[in-house]
Amino acid sequence: MKIAHITSLGNQFDQTIQRYKALVYPRRHIEYRRWLRQQTRTSPSHLQTLGQPLVVFDFRDNRIDGPQGRRFYGLFIFFVRNGFHPIFTDNYLVLGNIQEKFKQLCLREDFSILSHEQDLTDGYVLVTDKWYSSLSRRAGKIITINYQPDYSASDACFPMPFPLFPSLYATGEDLRLKDYRKQQRQWKIFFGGDAAAKKYNKNSIRKIYNKLSRAQILEILSASLPGELLLELTSDETLRRAEQTISKGVVIMNTRHCKVESEAWLGTIARADFFLACPGVRYPMSHNLIEAMAVGTIPITQYPELLFPALEQGKNCLVFTSAAELPALIHKARAMQGEELAAMKANVQSYYDEFLSPQSAIPRLLAHRPKHISLRLLPFLKPGGGFA
Template sequence: MINKKINQIKRLISDSLAFFKLKSYSQPENQKVLLINFENPNLYHRFFYLLVKFYQLSGYNIRYPMDFAKFRNLRNKDRYLGLIVREKNFLSINKKNLPENVIEIKDDMFSPDYFSTYFEHNNIDKNAFHVPMSFHPFMYNQGIWDNKIDTDRKRFNSIFCYGNFDAKAYLDIKRTEFTVETRVALLDFFQKKENFGSIHGKEDIVSANASFDKKYVFAIKENYAIKMEDIRELLSYFNFYLCCPGVVMPLCHNVIEAMSVGTIPLIQKEYAEVMYPNLEHKVNAIIFDDLNHLKQILQNEIFTYSEHEISIMKNNVLEYYNEYLTPDSLVRHINKSIAEKKMIYLQAEHRSVNFVR
């Protein structure tokens, strides 16, 4: 009990000092300002940080007036949302000397009901904008999201996949309305294939030769947890990336990381259709309906494309990424949606899924 009280006092002192420092922070003058007037950013947790981070990366000063209570709530409730006030020189809590043409975001402009368009409106809603999935938050926080990658390197004509395949965590999606194959089922499907391989380090890829072609290459976290700064480089060695769903929804940051280097998504139809704009078969993705269809694609299609066809799809993937998924392009589309008074759907993960249960 005494230790708990001591820790609470230490936290209070730490928060007080951090708040005082933030309160005294004065941003450099800038005509591009995002003014945040949000009462409940916690609803969107990591995705709210990402939304604001996109504006900061696009050259905006961030202003978020708040009192000490809100500051503490943001700082301590969620490790990703907390980056808003923990990241150095990220925002100012002062509202003084605002330029005339600020971009202002408020609670009622956004909704966490991200998937209603898919389930209830035939996937068509012209009066709304869905903020797309993005990289893992730490990629932006650590400034490694735009590291220079050789997207023109000679690639293996193989399928790559990486991540956590823990059955306990990644079977929750079966209790939702989504019908995508779980990542556990996808791993089981590929493990039974003759050309399956599980790697144990970066050198397994960068030192591989042509015999690595026509393989199903998995970096399973328990065997090889890829360093975040290496992810995009390793993805750029492959023509295709197998897109596995997240914990409770199809969307997962891995697909965006793959597309950023032109690696073509191998993706289930439902997953492709909850990305906006939807991915298209043989244009910027290879899309399968179910495991039987995936089996046919593996046997008869995926490794038969010419280098020219691969090059066209790769360039289409990069074009999609640059038009819809970079911070600058996202901010451009969000600002346009604000001007047109469209509803902006922002991910809230479990909360978004609960709307369609």
Template sequence: MIKKKIEQVNRLIKDVLAFEKIKKNTPEDTSKAVVVHINNHTLYHRFFYLLLKFYKLAGYNVYYPMDFAKFRNIRNKERYLSLLVREENFLIVNTKYQPENYIEITDEMFSPDYFSSYFENENRTDDVFHIPMSFHPFMYHYGIWNYEVDLNKKRCNSIFCYGNFDAQAYLDIKRTEFSVIPRTELLSYFKNQQNFISLSGKLELFEKIKEGSMERKYAFAIKEHFALPMEDVRETLSYFNFYLCCPGVVMPLCHNVIEAMSVGTIPLIQKEYAEVMYPNLVNKVNAIIFDDIGNLDSILNEVFDISETEILKMRKNVLQYFQDNLTPDSVVEHINESIKNKKLIYLQAEHRSVKFIR
């Protein structure tokens, strides 16, 4: 009991000191400003951090007036949300600083009911805007999201996939309304293919690329066997023509597809997944889309025979999609336009968004 009390006092002291420090943040020399009046920050967790981080990366001063209670709530909650107040020189919380001209964002502008367009409104999006999926939050936090990558290197005409394939965690999606194939089942399917390969690390990957034995392969970098540092993700993806998009834990969307598209690696993606990305991905324009496992068989019989001309055309479209829709600048531009036009803005809330599906 005494130990717990001491820990609580120590945390309180650390929080007080951190709050006094953040109150000293001052605006940077820019006329671009966003003022945040949102109380539902815990509803959106990581995606709220990403929303404000995108404004910061787009060159805005981010004003988020808050008292000590809200500061503590943010600082000691979910780890990605806490980055809002743990990052250096991010937020301006002191109310004595107020810009003359600014974009204002409020709770009423946003909804976590992200998938209602798909399930209830025939995927019509004329009057709404879906803030798209993004890289993993740490990529922005550590400033590695825009590392320069050589996009003109010769690529392997193979399908690459990386990530966690934990059987327990990634079967949760089967208990939702989505009909996407869970990543564990996709892995099982590809394991039965003749050209499947499970990579043991970057050294093996680059040796196989050098010797020319990585062509027409289904190459998986499974987290348990292949440690891929976050700073190397985009560079590794850029060695391949195609990326197999596996769904997340409880929804199709996962940050891996965005990381692949950022380097022009063409998504091989299931139809439902492609249709909850906004704007929707289009088959043979900026993605290769399959309906189900049966359809995947026929796709795989053809994908490696797509001409180099068509590959280059699709790669260009993928990169253009990323620039137009997925960079911090483009996302902020679309959000501001939506605010101006009084459109409802859907912001991901992961598990909470899925619970809205009726």
């Protein structure tokens, strides 16, 4: 049996447990009903009269959550950033864990719980993972979540952009990008993120995606770069000192040992011209690649094809495909100056603004098809290589 098939079966079993475990916790159900009684029941028709568009989320169960509620919140906040008022249908399997982990960030925004379908005025946007929703009849747009892997540009579905880390939206950091893009760049190349070797060295990265793992990449740099070109931040004190210096090499920050608050994270990435985009845990895509592009820091990556459209070598990224290519690419980035560097930075910012920002993603999503739209939630996913 192939490793991809075994991994896929394990993922499916884990997903099933996570989706339905709430049914065996009566206390959680009691707490949910108590929470529900406290929620706003604002008339959706009143909001539409005031000109605010509505998006109704009608999910079957919490499969939409993804890791710790990130997918649910990401979709939710993308619509909020575009002026939509979110409405949830009363579904315990979906909302029973809304006060947990990243999903609880939804509670910082205004939303309503739908009491009666007849309260809705025709023309709302419906987002659902059901094969049929009774709310479909009067919706202006119907967006159906598609969890399938192996997206192709020829598929008749819309690829959901990978988001920033949830707390950056919750704190409004995504609304400050213009300031961060103007920031002075004092480091040449930066990597920041969790660097636990065992966690970031999964077989799925190497076997299914055919990429170097995060642990492998950091090990290659440690072995190939001279000491004066490698600055490892191992504590808050080393970070404070680095913030006062200019580095022409690679600055590596393991967030296990050197913590940066959400409000300071984008500003930290914006100190560098380039960001070394190491893979995530089960699949290559990682929030910090998107965060780097948001502030105009140019990614050095081995998976340009996993963004849609793909990133382009020399235009909005630098690409390596093997361990042997990485050291030379680091030196190429170090040598880049002037107009070439400025042009790549501008291209990176333009790519984020056009394809990754909530303000562009939702209008493009709604324009994808006249009414019925299939949304590929994880377009970068390969069979057996992680799960929602």
